[in-house]
Amino acid sequence: MGRLNRTKDTLFSVISHDLRSPLSSLYSLLTLLNMGSLPPERLALHSARLTRGLNSTLQLLDNLLNWSAAQMKDDKIRPERLRLDVLAEEAVALLLADAERKSIFLQNQLPVPTLVRADLNMTRLILRNLLGNAIKFTPESGTVILTAALHGFYWSISVHDTGIGIPVADQERIFGKDGPFTTLGTAREKGTGLGLQLCKDFVERNGGQLSFTSAPGQGTTFTFTLPVAASEAAEMAPLPATAAVVAG
Incomplete structure (x- = not known):
């Protein structure tokens, strides 16, 4: 039970801190795009920064899913x-x-x-x-x-x-x-x-x-x-x- 609680606490911590931030950035950029208030040079800068952030987030999510699965059950190797x-x-x-x-x-x-x-x-x-x-x-x-x-x-x-x-x-x-x-x-x-x-x-x-x-x-x-x-x-x-x- 203690191990599952630690797994749960880690999952909540990662989701609240590491996953929320890039998703908030994506939401902000989409809001600015819908308002039509971003000049082309700023759009390019934000897009590149957001792409890097989302790439890191996808890698994080991959690790998180693999880690949580390994913690919650004895995964069989093939x-x-x-x-x-x-x-x-x-x-x-x-x-x-x-x-x-x-x-x-x-x-x-x-x-x-x-x-x-x-x-x-x-x-x-x-x-x-x-x-x-x-x-x-x-x-x-x-x-x-x-x-x-x-x-x-x-x-x-x-x-x-x-x-x-x-x-x-x-x-x-x-x-x-x-x-x-x-x-x-x-x-x-x-x-x-x-x-x-x-x-x-x-x-x-x-x-x-x-x-x-x-x-x-x-x-x-x-x-x-x-x-x-x-x-x-x-x-x-x-x-x-x-x-x-x-x-x-």
């Missing part, structure tokens, strides 16, 4: 053979506009193919959140690189950034040990503190581990592991770039 390199390219494409706005060099350096056995939707969320966080906390003209190395029966996947790093005092809090924890990004981007909590939960449900190393002012590296796909999959020839799920 492991399958996946082309992690293809999923990484998909995540990079989704986040490229965010990186370009801050002139951040974003690159996927995963080997082709990188074959893992994991839940497709959980893996997508892990990649999207870790890359999104790296962009959020990296200043302009920085770098975010995704790499992977094979260690026995596991792939070790790392997201390196040249960002501001995590203060030592905050490092024990970022996985939500004492409840959701969040700070503003380098361009004052907001969050709810649910993303890393979800990543850790989903990585562990797929048989892996999530860890990080960080130094203030010197960047951060988040590393997670996922099981290698069955040996016959590892010997397969590279598949087309669009084939994220490997049959068999």
Whole structure:
């Protein structure tokens, strides 16, 4: 009962603060449009700002729904053979506009193919959140690189950034040990503190581990592991770039 109450309190808090604000901004802009009182240059400025806000809100809502579902029931995972390199390219494409706005060099350096056995939707969320966080906390003209190395029966996947790093005092809090924890990004981007909590939960449900190393002012590296796909999959020839799920 205590866990459900904490989940309920977090949901109400996020809805009242993080979801209400961008929706209020959208309402205000639509009101101004209906009044016909916005000159073209101000309309362009407000539209760009609102687009960024709504993109962040959609990502927040995605995290919130996944987190609340994971808290309220024991979600079953559906492991399958996946082309992690293809999923990484998909995540990079989704986040490229965010990186370009801050002139951040974003690159996927995963080997082709990188074959893992994991839940497709959980893996997508892990990649999207870790890359999104790296962009959020990296200043302009920085770098975010995704790499992977094979260690026995596991792939070790790392997201390196040249960002501001995590203060030592905050490092024990970022996985939500004492409840959701969040700070503003380098361009004052907001969050709810649910993303890393979800990543850790989903990585562990797929048989892996999530860890990080960080130094203030010197960047951060988040590393997670996922099981290698069955040996016959590892010997397969590279598949087309669009084939994220490997049959068999």
